[in-house]
Amino acid sequence: MYAQEVKSTGKPVKSLDEMDPEERAFQERIDADIKIEPKDFMPEGYRKTLIRQISQHAHSEIVGQLPEGNWITRAPTLERKAILLAKVQDEAGHGLYLYCAAETLGASRDEMTEQLLAGKAKYSSIFNYPSLTWADIGAIGWLVDGAAIMNQVQLQRCSYGPYSRAMVRICKEESFHQRQGYDIMMKLVKGTDAQQEMAQDALDRWWWPSLMMFGPPDAQSVHSAQSMAWKIKPVSNDELRQRFVDQTVPQAEYLGLQIPDPDLKWNEARGRYDFGKIDWNEFYDVLKGNGPCNKERMAARQKAWDDGAWFRDGLMAHARKKQSRKMAAE
Amino acid sequence: MPQDALFDYVLRMGDNCLVLAQRVSVWCGHAPVLEEDIALANTALDLIGQTRLWLSYAGEIEGKGRSADDLAYLRDARAFRNCLLVEQPNGDFGQTLMRQFLFDAWHHFTLGALKNSADGRIAEIAEKAAKEVAYHLDRSGDLVIRLGDGTAESHNRMQAALDHLWPFAGELTTPDEVDEALTQKGVAADLAQVESQVSAYMEKTLAEATLSAPKDAPVRKGGKTGLHGEELGYILAEMQFLQRAYPGATW
Numbered sequence: 001m002y003a004q005e006v007k008s009t010g011k012p013v014k015s016l017d018e019m020d021p022e023e024r025a026f027q028e029r030i031d032a033d034i035k036i037e038p039k040d041f042m043p044e045g046y047r048k049t050l051i052r053q054i055s056q057h058a059h060s061e062i063v064g065q066l067p068e069g070n071w072i073t074r075a076p077t078l079e080r081k082a083i084l085l086a087k088v089q090d091e092a093g094h095g096l097y098l099y100c101a102a103e104t105l106g107a108s109r110d111e112m113t114e115q116l117l118a119g120k121a122k123y124s125s126i127f128n129y130p131s132l133t134w135a136d137i138g139a140i141g142w143l144v145d146g147a148a149i150m151n152q153v154q155l156q157r158c159s160y161g162p163y164s165r166a167m168v169r170i171c172k173e174e175s176f177h178q179r180q181g182y183d184i185m186m187k188l189v190k191g192t193d194a195q196q197e198m199a200q201d202a203l204d205r206w207w208w209p210s211l212m213m214f215g216p217p218d219a220q221s222v223h224s225a226q227s228m229a230w231k232i233k234p235v236s237n238d239e240l241r242q243r244f245v246d247q248t249v250p251q252a253e254y255l256g257l258q259i260p261d262p263d264l265k266w267n268e269a270r271g272r273y274d275f276g277k278i279d280w281n282e283f284y285d286v287l288k289g290n291g292p293c294n295k296e297r298m299a300a301r302q303k304a305w306d307d308g309a310w311f312r313d314g315l316m317a318h319a320r321k322k323q324s325r326k327m328a329a330e
Numbered sequence: 331m332p333q334d335a336l337f338d339y340v341l342r343m344g345d346n347c348l349v350l351a352q353r354v355s356v357w358c359g360h361a362p363v364l365e366e367d368i369a370l371a372n373t374a375l376d377l378i379g380q381t382r383l384w385l386s387y388a389g390e391i392e393g394k395g396r397s398a399d400d401l402a403y404l405r406d407a408r409a410f411r412n413c414l415l416v417e418q419p420n421g422d423f424g425q426t427l428m429r430q431f432l433f434d435a436w437h438h439f440t441l442g443a444l445k446n447s448a449d450g451r452i453a454e455i456a457e458k459a460a461k462e463v464a465y466h467l468d469r470s471g472d473l474v475i476r477l478g479d480g481t482a483e484s485h486n487r488m489q490a491a492l493d494h495l496w497p498f499a500g501e502l503t504t505p506d507e508v509d510e511a512l513t514q515k516g517v518a519a520d521l522a523q524v525e526s527q528v529s530a531y532m533e534k535t536l537a538e539a540t541l542s543a544p545k546d547a548p549v550r551k552g553g554k555t556g557l558h559g560e561e562l563g564y565i566l567a568e569m570q571f572l573q574r575a576y577p578g579a580t581w
Contacts, residue, residue: 065359065367072355072374076572076581077399078385081351082378088358089371096364109364134572134581184581192579300360308362311423311477314484318476 004124004215004287006053006233008226009045030231035161038104046230050160051105052121053232055112058098059123061091062116063297067131068140076134083180084137090173097169101162117302125283126213128291135188135195135202141181143203143210143248149174150244151214159231182251189255203252204260211275212283214241220280245273335508337391338411339518340452341401342508342554344384345412348402350433351377352565353420362423369469373430376462383455403573407562414553415498417562421491424477424484428491431470436502438467439527443519452517471535478539489541500549503528508554 016024023043029036036042065088072088075081099109115121126144131137152171158164188199215237218224227233245264252259263276286294355374361367385398396404415433420426441463444456477484503525505513512518536543552558572581 062359062364069355069358069360072358073352073568074571076403076579078348078378078382078402079399080581081355082375082382085355085358085371085375085378089368089375092359092364092367092371096368099364187581191581192576194576195579304360304362308366308423310481310483310487311362311366314477314480316480317484318480321479 061095138184139202448516501551
């Protein structure tokens with residue numbers, strides 16, 4: 001998942017004629033869809049933008065464990081518990097691949113973690129919402145992972161080789177995640193009245209934040225143009241959001257649930273759904289740290305990091321001891 | 331009595347896995363490093379898989395139509411048969427790891443013996459679980475060694491965890507009537523043999539970890555016969571919440 005508002009150079013995109021020969025050769029490779037690999041030349045802006053995007057993506061996987069992890073101990077059956085554990089484990093694994101991909105660009109995992117904890121690096125706004133009922137686990141899988149897949153499928157075509165390959169692997173697992181979420185929703189809507197209400201309530205709360213996951217509208221997204229020219233992000237925010245709506249509305253209808261948007265309707269001429277206005281103030285407010293769970297999410301990550309210091313130090317000390325014993329023996 | 335003993339024995343195997351998985355899975359997203367988040371989720375996942383096998387079989391032995399989920403979600407604390415060790419609170423990561431290590435050692439050698447159980451179903455479940463548990467023990471044993479012989483702080487924390495948890499580990503290797511009746515039939519693992527294997531393994535591993543097991547600590551037991559600590563009720567209250575709040579719903 002989950003890069004929103006990734007800062008790029010902030011400058012207008014250069015034409016080929018404005019570039020020096022090295023940069024021009026780089027851009028021509030990208031235009032010809034040749035992947036960029038870690039040891040290849042790349043403009044500093046490309047490297048930095050990618051580090052921001054990949055680390056934001058990795059942090060989202062890590063923080064994203066929290067709202068779902070919140071329900072592992074309360075999953076209603078042993079099978080649901082096993083599936084949820086497998087899913088949360090996959091997400092931590094995605095975080096790991098992504099940190100590794102960012103490391104190929106010269107950023108260490110510890111540095112990236114420190115930036116997250118210092119509030120300098122972001123993670124997806126969606127994980128600042130609370131998971132209040134079991135239906136939220138269904139809604140997260142269905143909507144949040146659905147939105148993530150929409151975003152990640154296009155990132156498989158990203159110009160940077162290690163990121164693109166990580167996405168191929170991640171996409172395979174995400175489609176399983178979305179199916180398990182939808183399956184939870186199916187069971188709920190076929191269940192008791194209380195379960196149906198639980199399902200509708202979860203959709204009501206997760207719908208708009210899911211649309212916000214794609215980031216601000218293209219018109220306000222100053223960094224998109226450069227990222228698109230570099231093929232770091234091949235498809236625009238608004239186009240991805242539209243694809244998500246078009247895909248999800250029929251799924252909600254099949255479930256018999258109501259999407260909480262009175263302006264949602266099929267536009268015959270466009271062949272796509274029209275939908276209501278997103279409350280961007282809410283989005284920016286959450287990004288600023290004022291969402292319902294921002295403080296709790298960061299406090300949890302900070303506590304894990306601080307409480308784990310002795311563990312990490314212990315392992316490092318042991319490795320050094322082992323090394324020096326080995327050298328003494330030689 | 332024989333059928334009841336078998337039911338109890340299989341419940342013990344399943345309840346140990348279930349209660350430990352509940353405890354371990356609380357770390358999801360909160361572990362000291364990402365690799366541990368992944369490893370702990372993986373351990374909990376294996377244990378839940380094993381729980382399903384054991385409790386399904388327990389339900390069949392009982393013959394009253396109870397499924398693995400019925401047994402997990404609709405029994406009260408007195409009917410649980412897990413040992414006290416697995417219900418101990420997570421504490422710091424050192425306590426979580428030490429609890430895992432003490433359990434894994436017993437679990438590994440027990441499953442090794444159960445692969446040859448006279449009860450075909452037990453042998454079959456043990457065969458599958460043993461592969462996973464061999465890996466659990468490799469991992470927890472390796473970390474105990476590295477942290478025991480790491481910094482002064484990591485050493486002290488691991489020693490404190492060992493001092494605290496050691497008395498509970500004895501319950502696992504102390505046979506009672508159920509163990510004895512089923513060992514005679516070749517169904518259960520012979521705990522005298524398991525105890526000697528665990529001791530030899532502990533002696534070697536703890537020495538390498540520069541840790542020392544408490545001497546003559548009295549064994550704390552009761553869980554195997556349903557006499558638990560106060561903590562178990564809270565574990566169950568959390569785990570069983572949805573099944574209790576929405577009786578009869580399917581999920």
